[in-house]
Amino acid sequence: MSKTDHFAALEKNAANYSALSPTSFLAWSGEVYPERVALVHGDLRQTWGETYRRCRQLASALDKRGIGPGDTVAIMAPNIPATYEMHFAPAMIGAVLNALNVRLDADTLAFMLEFGEAKMVMVDRAFAPVMSKAVAQLDSPPVIIDIDDPEYGGNEAAIGETDYESLVAEGDPDFAWRLPADEWDAISLNFTSGTTGNPKGVVYHHRGAYINAMTNAMAWDMPTHATYLWTLPMFHCNGWCFAWTLAAKAGTNVCLREVVVDPIINAMTTHGVTHYCGAPIVHSMLINADESKLAGIDQTVYGLVAGAAPPAAMIEGMERIGFRLTHVYGLTETYGPAALCAKHEAWDELTLDERVAKNGRQGVRYPTQAALTVIDRETGDEVPRDGETMGELVFAGNIVMKGYLKNETATAEAFADGWYHTGDLGMIQPDGYIKIADRAKDVIISGGENISSLEIESVLSRHPAIASSAVVARPDEKWGETPCAFIQLRDGQTATEDEIIAYCREKLAHFKCPKTVVFGPLPTTSTGKVQKFELRSSAEKL
């Protein structure tokens, strides 16, 4: 036997190997900090001991109802304790959570329930009407369970077979739950919002959920017992895996039914919130809040922002109110954030504009992600680190989805050549940090030149009269395509097409400036993304 064989001969066994699963974090907090508060919701203060016990009980109840490994259990609810518990209970018996976007319409929900083959769906009363319509379309509808949240102020009728608390009561709180047979087993199903066609079902596995949950805390230096406010929907990439992170750090989850500024500030003041995440709009709300309301927040608050680079006003605003903002980047396919704009102390010495330029980048891979780079879409080679050459952002590593459910073609395309292809275009700056220029399909090719619609939108966003804008390609006989800007003005503001074009010409190369400007409200998806495909279709008809 060679020496190498002697090392290799030492095999895995029950004593030295166990599957990585974020369910283990709940067991840890439940056992070590049973008396600490895990969940705050209205008057509810639920400890980690109770949460662990209730999740085991719910896992047992699901098990008794015949739900098992690989079965899908869906939930349609805001950020309330039931949604949190559902991030553990199904996983504890190998079932798969499908957290549905509560803003979706009945047709889309029906598609998701059918495609995901959900055996059961938990429904908060607020969404009973839309869920009724969705389920009515299905040949084999899932079992419906009502969630009667005491903080729900409406009066929609129950539609379920029973309610959530009764279901929990069916189970055994001492249930012997189990780690997955294989850490590669599915833990959740998250549908992409999909700006065209049917949404794709992104599948997460236990291993990736575990690693990203730990990395969230690691990359953000989130301490033990952090108090986290649920401004980010749990149905959005499982709350970027923070549902599991909080269990790993024995933190406190402060629930929130709706993302409204006064309840956010009240929660921050009352519960000593230290951490929260969200799209730019969440942070903007806080910056624009009345200063007297913010005055009650004594602790340092840390925010993560993703979805778009934080503009100068946001970085400046967060500094003014004493919040610490970090920019992260990822997609549904990467469990939420899988990259962050890791800060450098030297940046503190820079001017605001310089800091904005540094902190606004998508940055670098999470320490646990194997790779993030930008490749030439023709050759597959990494582009030079010149901050100019554009290519596609690609990831590789353990924080990349298992694949798209029942979609071999899309899975194979996404994973071509050993990379996960994000569809985002950008460049690598000389320090190795990556900056997004645009979505691949949003690039405008005019006279052979690539024009970034984001770059134009960024210029437009600084115009005082413009509330929001979206730039798409308009077919052009001479140039192939030209930029067409759709602009929503601020209330009470006016502007003309010529003024806008002249303004852009001051800031951008002429070939990059919009040739057409259209004023009006912008169409958005259920997650607030602008529906560029609709605008492209409008631009074609102009």
Place this chain on the structure above:
Amino acid sequence: MSKTDHFAALEKNAANYSALSPTSFLAWSGEVYPERVALVHGDLRQTWGETYRRCRQLASALDKRGIGPGDTVAIMAPNIPATYEMHFAPAMIGAVLNALNVRLDADTLAFMLEFGEAKMVMVDRAFAPVMSKAVAQLDSPPVIIDIDDPEYGGNEAAIGETDYESLVAEGDPDFAWRLPADEWDAISLNFTSGTTGNPKGVVYHHRGAYINAMTNAMAWDMPTHATYLWTLPMFHCNGWCFAWTLAAKAGTNVCLREVVVDPIINAMTTHGVTHYCGAPIVHSMLINADESKLAGIDQTVYGLVAGAAPPAAMIEGMERIGFRLTHVYGLTETYGPAALCAKHEAWDELTLDERVAKNGRQGVRYPTQAALTVIDRETGDEVPRDGETMGELVFAGNIVMKGYLKNETATAEAFADGWYHTGDLGMIQPDGYIKIADRAKDVIISGGENISSLEIESVLSRHPAIASSAVVARPDEKWGETPCAFIQLRDGQTATEDEIIAYCREKLAHFKCPKTVVFGPLPTTSTGKVQKFELRSSAEKL
């Protein structure tokens, strides 16, 4: 195809799966924080960029010399930059690091080099004489590489084929290193100190090293850019995996050739050290240091202690000097710490004695370890959580070694019934925290009663005349065994056997008190552990 099959059909590929290895953390810090200082040693300030480059270069040099996957490379050196780099370079080509205890004698070293089949050994000049003697005993000696540390003040002659820097220079700094083929592959070999017989070769794998490196930071809330002082030997369980933790957090490693109090305090003052680890003796040194010297330490310093429960004087002393001490527990077989005495805010309100009792426990599993409990050695069942019923401490999970090299019997024994058996005896307290009573073989069975030698030693340690003590079983015709105390008095102090026994009778049940007391210095192993087997042999001859 069933739904479950659709989830299972999504397979691993290069885009969504990579082996867990702590080498990836070096790449991260090297790429993201190339300009930050990774290593401080004398006048040396080596950045993460340089460290990553040098490790790739050394990996390439090893590769060129024919060292490959599963080959062992040893090092005999104190906590200097070369030892740190060796925690990465061999692993980057799949080779296995064997960091040797610098206090060992030539015969033991010869055994380890032969048993581990080391192909190369790096030797700090200070240890050239002992290594010469060791290597002279071998039929196939390894290639010897001298390490010429500028901070080494002696004048031992070189014994190697070449020196470390020349070896590094043989390599390509842009070498395309690789993750291990399998995360279960061996990364290091750590010999147990072994109080009897030949030391056993504990094998670590990349997966475990990665997980424990992350968990060290997680459990201790160690922030990004922590400054870590190397008071704990890197040859001791790879520095409890902290060599890899520091790379994951882009921290600064402050090296230290010798664990001497003035250099420790100087390093803490000069370099702003925030974290360090060590056996109780390291912390005692600091507590007993001149207050004026400690006055220069402005930052909060966090210490981890393992090896014995911190006594009242230590907890009180650390509080007095403003350090934060956490108690961890583990063995060579568990990558160093795999349990910690996780703190509760409520403990801050307790009296000193109560705090000592709480914080002195071995505690609970690391959040990433699957299990730590106490089992009845006969039935294998978990003992009741009564704080009284004694059993054996057992671990299970990913922070347990791959096994013992070339020792199937010991491996099978260690992993019997799906547990790693620590050989430590203890009980579970009602809050689930575990407290060690004794090593299995150190328990004294007198008149059918189990007596913990640790309990008696704990009482003796509070006697003002006693510097240190060790209690072992002495064969007795009537009782089977009786406790025999070996006592080393403080300088200038005196005590008699009768005084010591009378003192114990005030604090302990009579059957637990020593029947025999022997005064004199205590024999210790190379890692400072008392050699109880020698004392047992002395006690038999009394």
